[in-house]
Each structure stands twice: as structure tokens, then as C-alpha cells.
Amino acid sequence: GESVGLHLPTLSVQEGDNSIINCAYSNSASDYFIWYKQESGKGPQFIIDIRSNMDKRQGQRVTVLLNKTVKHLSLQIAATQPGDSAVYFCAEKWPDSWGKFQFGAGTQVVVTP
Amino acid sequence: NAGVTQTPKFQVLKTGQSMTLQCAQDMNHEYMSWYRQDPGMGLRLIHYSVGAGITDQGEVPNGYNVSRSTTEDFPLRLLSAAPSQTSVYFCASASASGTYEQYFGPGTRLTVT
Numbered sequence: 162g163e164s165v166g167l168h169l170p171t172l173s174v175q176e177g178d179n180s181i182i183n184c185a186y187s188n189s190a191s192d193y194f195i196w197y198k199q200e201s202g203k204g205p206q207f208i209i210d211i212r213s214n215m216d217k218r219q220g221q222r223v224t225v226l227l228n229k230t231v232k233h234l235s236l237q238i239a240a241t242q243p244g245d246s247a248v249y250f251c252a253e254k255w256p257d258s259w260g261k262f263q264f265g266a267g268t269q270v271v272v273t274p
Numbered sequence: 275n276a277g278v279t280q281t282p283k284f285q286v287l288k289t290g291q292s293m294t295l296q297c298a299q300d301m302n303h304e305y306m307s308w309y310r311q312d313p314g315m316g317l318r319l320i321h322y323s324v325g326a327g328i329t330d331q332g333e334v335p336n337g338y339n340v341s342r343s344t345t346e347d348f349p350l351r352l353l354s355a356a357p358s359q360t361s362v363y364f365c366a367s368a369s370a371s372g373t374y375e376q377y378f379g380p381g382t383r384l385t386v387t
Contacts, residue, residue: 169314193374204278204364204378205317250316254374259324260305261332262376264316 169248171269180238182268184251189232191253196225196236199248199267208236208249238270246272276300278379280365286385287355295350295382297365303377304370306348307332308340310361311381317364323348324370355386 174180186194192213197205209220211227211234218225224237234251248267255261281296299306307322309332319332323342337359339351348367352359362383366376 195374195376202381204366204381205376206378207375210373210375252316259370259374260307260322260330260368261319262374263333264309264318266314266316 169267169269171271173271173273174241174245176241176243176272176274178241180236180241180245180270182236182238182249182270184234184236184265184268186232186234186251186253186265187263188253188255189229190256192256193254194225194227194234195252195254195262196223196234197250197252197264198245199250201247205250241270241272243272243274246270278365278367278377280363280379280382282382283380284383286387287352288387289355289357291355293352293355295352295363295365295384297348297350297379298346299348299365299367299377300346301367301369301377302345303367304345305368305376306342307366307368307376308338308348308350309364309366310334310359311364312361320350320363352384355384357386360384360386 195210196208199205211218211225222239226235250267251265252262278299308320309317321340323329365379368376
């Protein structure tokens with residue numbers, strides 16, 4: 162999920178396969194991370210979060226992995242469905258700040274039948 | 275609950291005009307924020323507020339003013355619009371208790387000519 166300017170990285174996934182979306186975050190002291198999903202023409206929607214004292218968290222069909230050593234976050238979506246087609250963003254919370262989040266550029270996920 | 279509402283949905287301004295983007299939430303959330311989203315990029319934080327009467331600058335505050343006189347409302351003012359402010363603007367709110375999950379509004383698409 163690295164920024165490439167105007168063109169988002171795209172992940173094409175076949176329906177039913179698992180998806181893995183990656184994100185590199187910038188601040189080694191960030192203490193909280195969120196994954197958001199944004200469908201076309203809508204605001205971002207919360208998917209799952211993880212605190213920096215964890216390395217894995219599971220939700221319904223989604224798993225977030227955190228590797229603090231290399232400042233890397235990933236979102237795994239199991240059995241990807243057409244409704245999962247969207248742009249996915251990771252966001253990191255700056256330490257000692259209640260409300261300051263920095264968002265990644267996003268990854269476009271396209272689910273093909 | 276209506277959640278987070280934003281008005282207008284679309285707006286076209288001429289360079290130098292001023293306007294206010296409205297944001298309201300009915301969830302009694304303490305935290306509110308404004309982001310802008312440009313093509314192929316993630317959201318960038320403009321201003322945020324951790325409660326009525328308290329605001330702070332985000333990553334890209336220049337050219338924008340905010341105030342928070344009530345818990346419910348958090349308007350964003352463009353003092354003298356510039357073409358560089360052409361963007362989609364999202365307002366978000368979050369509860370100060372529990373997670374930092376932000377609820378986003380539907381966005382305002384602003385074009386400055």
C-alpha cells in the first residue's frame with residue numbers, strides 16, 4: 162500500500178480467495194492503528210483496529226497483523242466477496258495525541274468473479 | 275441516529291470567495307475532525323477538536339478556520355478559497371471513551387475555479 166501519487170496500488174482478487182493488503186507506517190512510536198474501507202462516493206468506514214502492544218487481532222473475516230520491527234501493518238480478508246471491492250486505508254495514531262491520525266494513501270481492491 | 279451529517283454535498287466556488295462547510299453529529303461524541311482527500315491520496319487532517327471550545331491544528335491547517343461552540347457542530351471555514359483547496363472534505367467524530375473509532379460523514383465535494 163505505498164503511495165504512488167495519483168494512481169492507487171490495485172489488488173485484484175478472485176472471489177472466494179483471501180486478500181492481503183499491506184501498509185507501511187511512518188512513526189515507530191505510533192501506539193494505535195486502524196484499517197478503514199471506503200466505497201466509491203462514501204466516507205471511510207471502520208473495519209478493525211489494533212494497539213501497539215498486540216501483534217495480531219481478528220474480526221469477522223478480517224485479521225490485522227502488526228510488525229513493529231519493520232513498521233508494517235497488514236489486513237487479511239478471508240473468502241473475499243464482491244462487496245469487499247473498495248479502497249482500504251491504514252491509519253496510525255500519533256503518540257501522546259488523542260485525535261491525530263495519519264492515513265496511508267490506500268489500496269484499491271477489485272474482486273473479480 | 276443520523277450519525278455524522280455534512281452540508282452541502284457539492285459546492286463550486288470562485289477563487290477568493292469564502293464559505294463554511296457544515297458538520298453535525300448526534301452521537302454526543304467529544305472528538306470531531308476535518309480531513310481533506312485528494313485523488314489517489316489518503317486523508318489529511320486539517321483541524322480537530324477534543325471537545326467544545328477546544329480546537330487544534332492538524333497536518334494541513336493553512337487557509338481553514340474552525341470553531342467548536344457546541345458538542346454537536348464543527349464547521350469548517352474557508353477564508354479565501356484557492357484552486358489548491360479543490361478536494362473532497364470529510365468530517366468525522368469519535369467518542370472519547372473506548373476505542374478511537376471515527377465515524378465519517380458522506381463528504382463534501384468542493385471545486386474552486
